[in-house]
Amino acid sequence: MEGRGLRAGFTTDAPPPLHMSEPLRRTAFNRLFAVVYFSAILALLYRHVRNLFLHPTTSFLSFSITLSLFISDLVLAFMWASAQAFRMSPIRRKEFPQNLKRIIKDKDFVGLDVFICTADPYKEPPMNVVNTALSLMAYDYPTEEISIYVSDDGGSVLTLFAFMEAAKFARHWLPFCREHNIMERSPHVYFCSNYQHPSSPHFDKIKMMYEDMKVKVEHVIDKDEVTDEYITDHQQRQAFNKWTKSFTRMDHPTVIQIMNHDQIILDKSNDKDISGRLMPNLIYVSRGKSKTSPHHFKAGALNVLLRVSAVMTNAPIILTQDCDMYSNDPQTPLRMLCYLSDPALKSSLAFIQFPQRFHGVNKDDIYDNEYKLPFQINPMGLDGLKGPNYVGSGCVFRRRALFGDPSTPVAPEIPELSPEHVVNKPIRSQETLSLAHHVASCNYENETKWGSKTGFRYGSLVEDFYTSYRLRCEDGRAYFATLRGLHF
Ligand SMILES: O=c1ccn([C@@H]2O[C@H](COP(=O)(O)OP(=O)(O)O[C@H]3O[C@H](CO)[C@@H](O)[C@H](O)[C@H]3O)[C@@H](O)[C@H]2O)c(=O)[nH]1
Ligand SMILES: [Mn+2]
Structure with a gap:
């Protein structure tokens, strides 16, 4: 919150607020979910790496299938990660036009x-x-x-x-x-x-x-x-x-x-x-x-x-x-x-x-x-x-x-x-x-x-x-x- 929106507990002589913002209630769940999901992605990628390099399979076909799955999962993980910023601290704003005439x-x-x-x-x-x-x-x-x-x-x-x-x-x-x-x-x-x-x-x-x-x-x-x-x-x-x-x-x-x-x-x-x-x-x-x-x-x-x-x-x-x-x-x-x-x-x-x-x-x-x-x-x-x-x-x-x-x-x-x-x-x-x-x-x-x-x-x-x-x-x-x- 900023400006007049900061005045959460304003007194009667303080000018009335013109706007305020509040975090959305689901933010904490979003963050928790992101941590869980991120861990799952790490585990998945680790599994791909292990299959590819630590326990390489013998056949060329299964190697290429695992490699393409690895690449696809990397792309999807990147897409997921780049959308997370939207979920980290969403806020809602509210204005009070009824207070405007008293101030301006x-x-x-x-x-x-x-x-x-x-x-x-x-x-x-x-x-x-x-x-x-x-x-x-x-x-x-x-x-x-x-x-x-x-x-x-x-x-x-x-x-x-x-x-x-x-x-x-x-x-x-x-x-x-x-x-x-x-x-x-x-x-x-x-x-x-x-x-x-x-x-x-x-x-x-x-x-x-x-x-x-x-x-x-x-x-x-x-x-x-x-x-x-x-x-x-x-x-x-x-x-x-x-x-x-x-x-x-x-x-x-x-x-x-x-x-x-x-x-x-x-x-x-x-x-x-x-x-x-x-x-x-x-x-x-x-x-x-x-x-x-x-x-x-x-x-x-x-x-x-x-x-x-x-x-x-x-x-x-x-x-x-x-x-x-x-x-x-x-x-x-x-x-x-x-x-x-x-x-x-x-x-x-x-x-x-x-x-x-x-x-x-x-x-x-x-x-x-x-x-x-x-x-x-x-x-x-x-x-x-x-x-x-x-x-x-x-x-x-x-x-x-x-x-x-x-x-x-x-x-x-x-x-x-x-x-x-x-x-x-x-x-x-x-x-x-x-x-x-x-x-x-x-x-x-x-x-x-x-x-x-x-x-x-x-x-x-x-x-x-x-x-x-x-x-x-x-x-x-x-x-x-x-x-x-x-x-x-
Ligand atoms: O040479 C042009 C082309 C378009 N427009 C006007 O621009 C507005 C948006 O164009 P439109 O063809 O409707 O594009 P949309 O894909 O529907 O528009 C979305 O995408 C545009 C570009 O990102 C944004 O500007 C628009 O606000 C958004 O609604 C309309 O009022 C058009 O009349 C012009 O004035 N001159
Ligand atoms: Mn349009």
Whole structure:
């Protein structure tokens, strides 16, 4: 336990704890079992060695069989030994978001930039991506602090259209979630769930709005184009005009579109939901691509979002999310603040990985398609050692951590990308937009440290594991996850 979590027997004047950790009860049995198993492996290997060298058999066939058994057992013993670290000191963490308001002030609710990646409108239907975004926009957190950045590597007008519709729907959905204090803030999950839905005209109305949006988006996808009947204003037409004849998925200029939740929005002050609260920013980004520059897949997309968001909002905290996941706990940002606002963890905490759950697998899951072992059980073991890996989704980073370690920070090429930079221009200003387009262009990273020293790291198909591995090798900081509850 560390930081505020140490205060096991705090007095009434001590600040209330924000988080705690406890070892899992089965740890002692795990260790005992490991000793027994290890002795058995030694005995087995000794037997093989004795058969091979001390009492060699005469026949060549039996010698080769014993030798191959010996080699197989060595391999299996190595595999077993390398998995034991997970079992030695697994821990469970718990946060107390209810104590947060007593400790931190309103100004401590810092900005949160959320990154959602999508890559193909046919394999990753835009309605699913939209649901992911809506579930994150509806977090229980000051809405003006949230900015959702969607990276569309499919460069698809269909995805952009879906987000334009979602932005309008969000004006109704966010107040609805707050008013009814609902848990499942992905509309699809909420409307399909078996929970008791309120039987009010309000519920029927919001459900109808959702269905309308879905029909519209699906119709556009069926037709594979956004026809004139769906274009309602000049701004929309201007946005869709960027898809010229030469625009292809792998070769196109950058498209950045800030969504309007209402008709025409000039600045943040009139970007409000129907109850009058400010809306979170929702920004669509399709980075520039060309056949001659490498795009580095998801890591490349995340680095573009890192730069575009630095120019627009530069929140100190970043949440990365895959488009096929959604949040089912609106308190997740408060839970992460329980760790991030603990002064004792300020320099040691680089990221918090929430447990990842895969949806849509069969109910009994007899073949473990949910991958519980790598995504839920093993990370608990790593958490008790030096901290788990980043697994690509449901992970909260300190922006700072992606720019070198605290003692030797790596400065980006332009000061606007630095985590310390204070954004003082509105996101819709011409200056901000042109800089954002510049840093999202396909040649921007040439001759820079992106992917090697800063941002998400290139060179591996599993950019998530690799990035966390490199972060640890470079600065040796400890990280951890909160693994209690299923937040995504
Ligand atoms: O060029 C690309 C390729 C993928 N993606 C997005 O990256 C995410 C993950 O890609 P996917 O093809 O779904 O990979 P999976 O194998 O399902 O992903 C697992 O493995 C990845 C690599 O380790 C992790 O990043 C993911 O979080 C983890 O769920 C998706 O949202 C994609 O839309 C991009 O944005 N650009
Ligand atoms: Mn996936």
